[in-house]
Amino acid sequence: EDQVTQSPEALRLQEGESSSLNCSYTVSGLRGLFWYRQDPGKGPEFLFTLYSAGEEKEKERLKATLTKKESFLHITAPKPEDSATYLCAVQAQAGKSTFGDGTTLTVKP
């Protein structure tokens, strides 16, 4: 059975304090790994798709990386507006997507 585990569950940072969120996965044939940002009471907003180990994607202060067992979402010099829940999902060759429970990031000014 495909599994996605995100850690930590919650992360509190000071503005400007860089850190990383982890997404560990087991999947029967990875078709893609997805990162989303979700604000309270809203639907998830797509950030990145990674397809193969070694791939990296960047967007503003965020950078996502992928290995054969996990993905990291690196946040460089975060700002309060980066506060949100970040969700990771994997899609298997069979087409089914499995989501993690998310990491809730709070950035204090």
Place this chain on the structure above:
Amino acid sequence: SQTIHQWPATLVQPVGSPLSLECTVEGTSNPNLYWYRQAAGRGLQLLFYSVGIGQISSEVPQNLSASRPQDRQFILSSKKLLLSDSGFYLCAWNRGRGNTIYFGEGSWLTVV
């Protein structure tokens, strides 16, 4: 560009009443369509998905049903709501296997 709309955004319904949540996608044809439920502080649970008109697959046996009467319309229904049906419901779409899933804004359902 493609957009996805779902409504209503918020719904308070008594136990035993019916439910209908609607979702439409614009700007694409023959999308895969999904209904997810999200419990507080948890990830997304896939409820139903559809690869075409009238084609519905159920992931979790429950008090809910889904229908796809038109190519870009997906409806989540219940004949009699239970308290346990309360939650945040998300409609989503993508172009097929391996493609990014895009979500609507969500619908908050409270069953009282």
